[in-house]
Amino acid sequence: MSSGGQEQPAAGGAEDPQPRRFVGQKSAADAASGQAGPVVVKGAAAPRRVVRNVIPPEILENDALNRAISVLPRNYNFEVHKTVWRIQQSNAKRVALQFPEGLLLYSNVIADIVETFTQAEHVFVMGDVTYGACCVDDFSAEALGADILVHYGHSCLVPVNVTSVPCVYIFVEIKMDVGHLVASIRHNFKPGTKILIAGTIQFSSSIQAARRELEQDYPSVAIPQCKPLSPGEILGCTSPVVAGGAEALIFVADGRFHLESFMIANPSIPAYRYDPYNRKMTSESYDQAGMRGARRGAIEAARLAGRWAVVLGTLGRQGNPRVMETVTAALERAGKEYVEVLLSEVTPDKLRAFGDAFGAYVQIACPRLSIDWGEGFAAPTLTPYEALVALGEVPEWWGDDAPKDEATGLPQYPMDYYSREGGSWSSSYIRAADRPARRRPQAPPAQGCACAAGGESRAAPCR
Structure with a gap:
């Protein structure tokens, strides 16, 4: 598990050992077959038409430049x-x-x-x-x-x-053996199984290629999307909520960090991870009840706190001042005393240095710091979403009327921190007015870019 519950890519996206919530993994067994039908993914829309810059031949055909590029790994597209x-x-x-x-x-x-x-x-x-x-x-x-x-x-x-x-x-897209991925899926899942394919951004082209090869045997195969992310792209804090009876997710990555986000958002969908480096497929599990219980306990403990600290992460763009304003306004409405703190990295040791000055913290950096490491902090350390729940601004996810996962009955915990359709706690830089706390399923995603910067297709990186 990486420091602070955040993934540290290594050699094109490698992750540290499994986080605390890891339950176990085993070789993927044959999945149950199902009738082909639509798998509905939230946040879908038609792709935008684009005009791409054309790189001139004097650059593309520059022999000296191409010789210099040849020093870099062939399968890494820089x-x-x-x-x-x-x-x-x-x-x-x-x-x-x-x-x-x-x-x-x-x-x-x-x-x-x-x-x-x-x-x-x-x-x-x-x-x-x-x-x-x-x-x-x-x-x-x-x-x-x-x-x-x-x-x-x-x-x-x-x-x-x-x-x-x-x-x-x-x-930095990485070329992989798409044929082996497709063969592994066919070996483990019967034709007609309703499968999803997703992964980290480095393998987006390979995921699209695999979907095309699988369509004949798996007519309902889909690539989920949570805008403004690319089709199939999952972040550790942002994942689509999938409806429509998907029977399995195949996630292409060499670690679990991003996959866990999908598992939290979709507790009823069995998840399998395909590692493109060791070419193995494993069945993945997550302690759903344990995570939800721990986060509910932190929220209820924070409600008793008299003095709060609102911590804005200053590592790159992790901390969004707009989210900080939302949280501090809620604290003022609740009559809570608070202090604003700036930290480059939020760790239990750094917050422990404040002693007992604060009864609760809200960290506006990475939600996974609280989800993965919450029990390691001396005082309740909440995400912006959890802070709004604690302050009565957002309904409790465990309430009787709160949305539940249709298959497991587990309360839905939102993983929408950078979703365009996230709640008022969302840190997305591409968003309309604040939306309701829960979203309705939409049509299956089309291929293409969801980036608002020029509406370009993610088939090629944003210019």
């Missing part, structure tokens, strides 16, 4: 031609490069390429830890005087029309 073209277009002199830890070993090669094949005079490699797309550090890039920021390994969670400096997102 989109160097696009990066060079964008930097040339912007006439940037100072370029900041931001990588997750697992890709930092390639940073020197890419920095050398940028210096050699663009007009850039200074190239910075930003060394602070990067857990996910929420950590895009445009503020630090701006402080360094960067003219452009290139962020690697994550999707455009923070749109390019929001960042303080021009930003280019490079997903």
Whole structure:
């Protein structure tokens, strides 16, 4: 489990050992067959038409540039031609490069390429830890005087029309053996089984290819989507809620962190993880009742607190000031005393340094810090959603009238932190007016991008 309950990608998205809620895993067995029918996923809409920039031949066919690119792994798509073209277009002199830890070993090669094949005079490699797309550090890039920021390994969670400096997102898609994934699914699931396929952003193209190959044997195969994320993309804090009787989710990733988000949001759908590196498929479990019980206990304990601390995460864009304003306004309406705190990383040790100054904390950074590590904090440490429940602003999820999972009867715990349709606690930078706390199922998702920054297709990363 990674520090703070947040995933640290390694070599293209590798994750740390299984988090605390891990129950067990076993080889995938034959799943029950079912009649083909629609699997309905919330948050779907038709794709937008796009116009893409065309990289000129003098860049694509540059022999020296292509030789430099050949040093990088063949199966990792760093989109160097696009990066060079964008930097040339912007006439940037100072370029900041931001990588997750697992890709930092390639940073020197890419920095050398940028210096050699663009007009850039200074190239910075930003060394602070990067857990996910929420950590895009445009503020630090701006402080360094960067003219452009290139962020690697994550999707455009923070749109390019929001960042303080021009930003280019490079997903770093990884080629994998799609044929083996398809064969593994056919071996373990009978034809007609209602299956879903999802994964991390690095494998989005492979997921689309697998769906096309599986459609004949599994007519209802679907790729879930929670906008503004790409089809099939799941974050550790954001997952679609699927209706329509899906019988299995096949999740393509080398770790569990993102998958657990889907399992929390959809407790009745059996989950299987396909690891593209060791080419194994495993059945995954999650302690649903234990998690919900622990979070309910933290909420009820926080209600007794007289003085609260509202902690805004300052690691990249993790902390959203708008969410902080929502929480502090609720505290004022409830007559609670509070103090605002800024922290780069929220850990039990850092909060323990405050002693007994606060009876409860609200951390506006990563919801999984509370969900995964909540019992390790000395005082109740809530997510923004949980804080609004504790303060009576949002109905309790365990109430008699609260929505329940249709198959298990478990109360629905929302994993919609960056969902465009999330509640008032949502940190999405792409959202309409605040929506109800619960959403209705919509039509199955179409393929394409949900990014508001120009409406481009996620078949190619946002420009």
